[in-house]
Amino acid sequence: MYALPDQMVRSKALARCGLVLLSLWLCIQSVPISVDKTKEKPKEEELEPPESTDTGLHYDRYLREVIEYLEKDPHFREKLKNANMDDIKQGKLSKELNFVQHNFRTKLDELKREEMNRLRMLIKAKHDVQEGNVDHQALLKQFEHLNHLNPHTFEVDDLDRLIRSATNDLENFDKERHDEFKRYEMMKEHERRERLRNLSEEDRKREEQHYEEMKQKHANHPKVNHPGSEDQLKEVWQEADGLDPQDFDPKTFFKMHDSNGDGFFDESELEALFTKELEKVYNPENEEDDMVEMEEERLRMREHVMNEVDTNKDRLVSLSEFMAATKKAEFHEKDQWEVS
Known part of the structure; x- marks a missing residue:
């Protein structure tokens, strides 16, 4: 049986689907720089900071270590606080590296050398396995996240x-996840047809009838609320939070489901809000329900909400963006979400 990688079936996709690089930087401004020393807890009572989500990139560790040292430089940290997405994408922020303190630049040099050595080791390992002639310098070109020259x-x-x-x-x-899902669906259908081809006429008719019955059974599910709508959020408020829907308060809802308390809904926090809706359609104990399809539906829901609510396109939903969305007419509409 064809199987998708783990990343396709986990409910919390990586970017995936936590704080991405740019979002992480833009969120620095929400972290208090000054601390009231009178309110500090004793060290033994301090809680460890929440572990950040792996981006899923093959250079994730290098990426995070670079960020860590850049954040320590006062000048660069200030520039990050005031940066916008266009500045970052156009390379304006990168030029601020020229003003980073020497000790941090030295550490960044070291990190780059370590990353280069890591890539060379990967290439050598591949070469050893293939036992062929490999142009190491040419292979390094595929790693575009640093200048190998x-x-x-x-x-x-x-x-x-x-x-x-x-x-x-x-x-x-996300596009890669969609493409992987399409390949999964194609392979699943191919295997079904191959199985039918090897059956007798009578068994094939019986199998086709069973297949159609399962499709119909899967389609007969309760109404699925539009992701991000008032009805959908109120259902989470009532079913998951155990609160009276008459007392629904968007601001309180946001703070309750901002699980890491950073003032934003990241992609994984958004996806967690759709579980109740998905449970109306998918049950792992039902033969007719495919859990891989459920995760594809979760991705569709998250993408829809992000497109509607994430106005600055930083892959995060701030409290202000969330509150603005609750004031739109679409938020109160009662239309049903069509499951693909």
Whole structure:
């Protein structure tokens, strides 16, 4: 049986679907820089910070380490706080690397050398397995997140490449998931037809009838509320939170479901809101329900809400964006979501 990678069946997709590179940077401004020392807890009582979600990129560790050291530089941190998406994509932010303190630049140089060595080891391992002639320098070109022609120092071009690669890879990640799902559906149908072809005429008719019955049974499900609508959120408020729908308050709802408390709905937090709706259609115990299809539907729901609510396209929904969406006429519409 053809099976999708784990990333396709996990309910919380990686970007995936946590804080992506650009979103992580843009969210720095929501983190308080100054701390009231009188309110600090003793160290033994301090909670460990929440673990950030892996982006799923093959250079995730390198990406995060670069961010970590850039955040430590006061000048660069200030620029990050005031950066917008256009500045980041156009490479304006990358040029600020020229003003980063020497000790941080030295550490970035070290990180780049380690990443270059990691890539060389991967290439060598591939070469050893294939036992063929490999142009290592040519293979390094496929790793576009750094400048392989200068393997020793971390320069403006490296930061620009890293930003552009992460932006492009993460923006295309959903498309790759959709494409993987299409391949899964095609393979599933191919296997079904091959199975029918090897059956007798009588068994084939019986199998076809059973298949149509399962399709009809799957289609007969309760109404699915439009993702992000008032009815959909109120259902979560009532069924998942155990609260009276008459007392529904969007601001309170947002804070309750902002699970990491950063002031934003990231992609995984949004996807978690659709579980109740998906349970109306999919049940892992039912023969007719495919859980891989459920995750594709979850992705469709999240994409729809992001397109409607994420006005600055940073792959995060801020409280202000969320509140603005609840004031639109579409928020109160009662239309049903059509499951694909």
